[in-house]
Amino acid sequence: MKLDSPIFDRIRVKPDRDRRVKAEGPACEWAGCCNAATHRAPKGRQQEGQFWRFCFDHVREYNQSYNYFSGMADDAVAAYQKDALTGHRPTWKMGSRGGGAQASAQASQHSADGFGDPFGMFGEVGGRARPEPEPARESRMIRNAERRAFESLGVEVSATAEEIKARFKVLVKKYHPDANGGDNSTEDRLRDVIQAYNHLKSAGFC
Known part of the structure; x- marks a missing residue:
């Protein structure tokens, strides 16, 4: 194959000229500009x-x-920016299911029924904080040797130190x-x- 063959030139990594077909795009819409509109x-x-x-x-x-907000009043701009936080979608107050008499009736029903609200987020619809649970008494495993020790002392296994x-x-x-x-019978x-007593002391009961 000849080195100057046009077929050989097509398979080069970098051909000597750009052979791609260039499609002419729309012209710039700026007044008086004839350049191609690329943006x-x-x-x-x-x-x-x-x-x-x-x-x-x-x-x-x-x-x-x-300027997107050109021609808008400052209040309108502030309202638009606030609505943009939620994607301009309607929102309701957390915990509410409606307004008017319906909301009042539902709140009364929830207040009567009562439901746990440990973080105080739903107080407007009847939520109330649950009382703090009483701390559970520490329960320890009682082995047979420890039970015999309690019996030898004549105390209950729940006895304090x-x-x-x-x-x-x-x-x-x-x-x-x-x-x-001086009687040695005891x-x-x-x-x-x-x-x-020593066994219960070593086990941490006293």
Whole structure:
């Protein structure tokens, strides 16, 4: 194949000239301009979806002076910007289901029925804060060895630390040999009481 063949030139990565067909577009709509219209510019308020066609230089000049709110009063501009926050869609106050007598009747019904409103968001329609739940008492697993220790001291498993200590002091005074005139027959019972108290103390009950 010859290097200067027109067929070889078509498969080059960079041909010597642009062979793409150029379609002529619309002309710039700026007065007195004959350049191609390569950019669009919005026509303005109440003409949404409609555009001017300008060249690059004139679309830049148009955008510098473009003002969507041109001719509107300040109050109208503020109202428009406020409605734009919700996409110009109607909104209602949170918790309301209507107005007039219907809303009052529904509020009365909700107030009579009552429903939990822990964050106070629906007070206007009958919501009321729920009372704080009472803190649950700490429940601990009671093993068999601990149950036997409670039985040895003669106290309930729900006894407090102060009750266990007070009961232990009473039993020690009762079964100690010095309190029984030197009688050693209660030593075994005293030993059980001391072991039971030490076990409950190591388990964190007293």
